[in-house]
Amino acid sequence: MIRKNIVLGHGSGGKLTDELIRSVFVKRFDNEILTVQGDSAILPLRASLLSFTTDSFVVNPLFFPGGNIGTIAIAGTVNDLAVSGAKPLYLSAAFILEEGFPLDDLEQIVISMAKEARLAGVKIVTGDTKVVERGHADGVFINTSGIGLLVEGRKAISTGSGIAVGDKILINGPIANHGMAIMAERNNLNISADIKSDCTSLNALINSVFNVCDESDVKFMRDATRGGLSSVLCELFDKKTFGVEVREDRVPIDDNVMGMCELLGFDPFHVANEGKLVMVVDGKKAENILNAMQKHPLGKQAAIIGDITASHPGKGHIITGVGGKRVIDRLAGEQLPRIC
Amino acid sequence: MKYIDEYRDKDKVSVLVDEIKKRSTKPITLMEVCGGHTMSIQKFGIPFLLPENIKLISGPGCPVCVTDRKYIDQAIAYSRMPNTIIATYGDLIRVPGSSSSLENERAIGRDIRVVYSILDAIKIAEDNLNKRLIFLGIGFETTTPATAIGILTAKKKALTNFFVYSAHKIMPPAMAALIDEEVKIDAYIGPGHVSVITGTNIYNFIPQKYGLGIVIAGFEPTDLLQSILMLVKQCETVKPRVEIQYGRAVTSQGNRIAQNKVKEVFEARDDWWRGLGVLANSGLAIKEKYARYDAEKSFEVEVEPIKKEKGCICGSVLKGIAKPIECKLFAKACTPMDPVGPCMVSSEGACHAYYKYRDLN
Numbered sequence: 001m002i003r004k005n006i007v008l009g010h011g012s013g014g015k016l017t018d019e020l021i022r023s024v025f026v027k028r029f030d031n032e033i034l035t036v037q038g039d040s041a042i043l044p045l046r047a048s049l050l051s052f053t054t055d056s057f058v059v060n061p062l063f064f065p066g067g068n069i070g071t072i073a074i075a076g077t078v079n080d081l082a083v084s085g086a087k088p089l090y091l092s093a094a095f096i097l098e099e100g101f102p103l104d105d106l107e108q109i110v111i112s113m114a115k116e117a118r119l120a121g122v123k124i125v126t127g128d129t130k131v132v133e134r135g136h137a138d139g140v141f142i143n144t145s146g147i148g149l150l151v152e153g154r155k156a157i158s159t160g161s162g163i164a165v166g167d168k169i170l171i172n173g174p175i176a177n178h179g180m181a182i183m184a185e186r187n188n189l190n191i192s193a194d195i196k197s198d199c200t201s202l203n204a205l206i207n208s209v210f211n212v213c214d215e216s217d218v219k220f221m222r223d224a225t226r227g228g229l230s231s232v233l234c235e236l237f238d239k240k241t242f243g244v245e246v247r248e249d250r251v252p253i254d255d256n257v258m259g260m261c262e263l264l265g266f267d268p269f270h271v272a273n274e275g276k277l278v279m280v281v282d283g284k285k286a287e288n289i290l291n292a293m294q295k296h297p298l299g300k301q302a303a304i305i306g307d308i309t310a311s312h313p314g315k316g317h318i319i320t321g322v323g324g325k326r327v328i329d330r331l332a333g334e335q336l337p338r339i340c
Numbered sequence: 341m342k343y344i345d346e347y348r349d350k351d352k353v354s355v356l357v358d359e360i361k362k363r364s365t366k367p368i369t370l371m372e373v374c375g376g377h378t379m380s381i382q383k384f385g386i387p388f389l390l391p392e393n394i395k396l397i398s399g400p401g402c403p404v405c406v407t408d409r410k411y412i413d414q415a416i417a418y419s420r421m422p423n424t425i426i427a428t429y430g431d432l433i434r435v436p437g438s439s440s441s442l443e444n445e446r447a448i449g450r451d452i453r454v455v456y457s458i459l460d461a462i463k464i465a466e467d468n469l470n471k472r473l474i475f476l477g478i479g480f481e482t483t484t485p486a487t488a489i490g491i492l493t494a495k496k497k498a499l500t501n502f503f504v505y506s507a508h509k510i511m512p513p514a515m516a517a518l519i520d521e522e523v524k525i526d527a528y529i530g531p532g533h534v535s536v537i538t539g540t541n542i543y544n545f546i547p548q549k550y551g552l553g554i555v556i557a558g559f560e561p562t563d564l565l566q567s568i569l570m571l572v573k574q575c576e577t578v579k580p581r582v583e584i585q586y587g588r589a590v591t592s593q594g595n596r597i598a599q600n601k602v603k604e605v606f607e608a609r610d611d612w613w614r615g616l617g618v619l620a621n622s623g624l625a626i627k628e629k630y631a632r633y634d635a636e637k638s639f640e641v642e643v644e645p646i647k648k649e650k651g652c653i654c655g656s657v658l659k660g661i662a663k664p665i666e667c668k669l670f671a672k673a674c675t676p677m678d679p680v681g682p683c684m685v686s687s688e689g690a691c692h693a694y695y696k697y698r699d700l701n
Contacts, residue, residue: 324385
């Protein structure tokens with residue numbers, strides 16, 4: 001019998017589980033460490049500093065313009081490692097599947113994961129599958145963990161302890177695409193905005209930056225995901241001895257995304273991204289780094305969007321496009337569309 | 341982006357700001373009575389651009405904010421009825437009722453759905469004929485025509501499971517009440533979207549009876565600044581009148597078709613406004629002719645006794661006699677994450693807008 005859907009047996013640990021692992025996961029994620037199929041993966045690593053991260057992915061809808069839950073599950077964990085300054089190497093992938101989930105959809109997701117892992121230069125070396133009864137999950141949930149190598153010179157990046165007044169803030173491209181792509185898809189808004197998610201792995205772009213500058217020139221990196229650009233900026237200045245000033249007119253945003261945000265009354269600074277790198281760099285090297293970013297396919301629209309300032313320490317503001325001022329704050333709860 | 345960039349042009353903005361500074365000599369207080377304006381003013385940082393003698397205050401222009409807590413309690417009671425789906429615009433779900441909110445009720449399994457249009461609610465009713473759907477009709481003149489069309493559509497489709505719980509209100513009685521209560525303002529920045537529907541003749545009483553000016557404004561920075569400039573000129577020359585700045589959308593007659601739909605379905609009733617109390621003929625009830633679509637007439641529910649929030653000054657904020665930052669709870673016990681009063685919930689609410697875009701001082 002050719003099965004088209006996940007059944008509880010796929011999580012039983014018996015024949016069906018084995019078949020699923022071999023015919024879907026091992027087949028697509030194929031690499032010498034995974035194929036050993038031991039109880040744990042043996043990693044050939046010699047390092048004194050490792051980065052280690054984990055993330056769970058629960059996207060609705062599972063498939064959206066520009067990617068699917070699988071793409072995000074890989075890119076998200078790769079990015080968490082890469083923005084800490086680490087070189088992402090190995091990932092785990094654990095699946096919680098809902099009974100009845102179409103095997104074809106699972107295969108599509110796994111193919112996307114394999115593709116994204118290849119692009120990012122990482123290997124998926126261990127994994128797990130569980131099946132829950134229908135109604136106890138939403139199709140598929142994925143958890144990925146990742147390990148990366150960190151060199152001594154990049155240790156300060158994840159905390160931003162080297163940030164100084166005069167440093168510049170950069171972003172690699174337009175904001176809010178992922179959130180608005182999901183929004184359009186999820187709510188059947190019937191808006192033909194053709195917005196694609198920006199979900200992608202950022203480690204190659206980060207490498208291209210380090211090719212043109214010293215390790216100490218990059219003071220801070222974050223990928224702006226949930227909570228949008230504002231959340232990253234808040235993290236940047238919270239409880240610090242410096243302030244942040246961002247110029248709204250320098251922050252790239254696509255017309256169709258802007259239009260949809262206007263329509264729904266959303267603030268694009270609060271909308272999620274899945275492929276946006278926010279970087280704080282030495283002021284004197286900013287132009288150089290910007291040029292390097294702009295030469296990379298993921299940084300064509302990169303821009304210097306703001307400054308680290310001595311004024312208003314621990315706070316941030318945006319100079320609005322018309323010259324007004326407003327404070328930068330985190331999103332509270334989910335953004336709700338306005339009544340009128 | 342076309343239709344946005346030209347209205348956010350920095351050079352045009354600075355010309356307008358210079359002109360305002362040149363023309364304005366006396367201290368004036370302008371009140372906006374549209375939540376969209378409150379939002380735009382804060383979003384673009386307009387107060388930062390104005391001379392110190394021009395003060396902007398927010399009035400009762402956010403439909404969620406002026407709605408009685410009892411309305412939320414009753415909506416929650418409806419959501420607890422078996423086989424019931426509640427459809428609502430997003431703003432409403434986080435508003436605290438006496439002991440719960442629609443968001444909490446949704447989390448514990450009530451079927452509460454956020455819709456963007458009443459026609460989505462009709463679709464949900466059609467797809468769930470074995471359940472009843474109650475649409476929470478809220479908003480001023482802007483959203484009322486849509487609700488009217490919803491009811492007319494339900495009738496046309498002979499839907500028997502579609503109901504509306506109306507909290508619709510009209511703006512002019514509140515604008516009059518504020519002046520009657522001696523709130524100190526010199527002129528109104530008139531609501532843009534409301535006026536698209538109503539036209540501007542409904543405001544004639546403001547200069548005629550009260551001697552105050554009103555300019556119907558658009559929502560972009562140049563719209564707002566041009567409107568402020570027009571009001572400055574009115575105040576400086578003491579010639580209060582009704583003027584339209586938002587000419588690309590507003591006419592003196594308004595949208596007749598929409599007005600007729602509202603007249604067909606709704607009739608005026610006295611209604612309770614947070615901060616203002618009961619105002620005569622300020623609310624809209626569903627006419628007897630359409631009573632079968634009226635949730636209030638169709639279902640008896642037990643509503644818990646109202647618990648008042650302590651220390652919240654939403655009422656005074658709505659009247660423009662207190663700024664959000666003057667509230668002891670502001671940004672402490674009351675934040676958008678954990679709102680005490682409704683003004684902190686809706687993105688159009690004055691407290692929410694002040695919180696989100698508050699200045700650095």
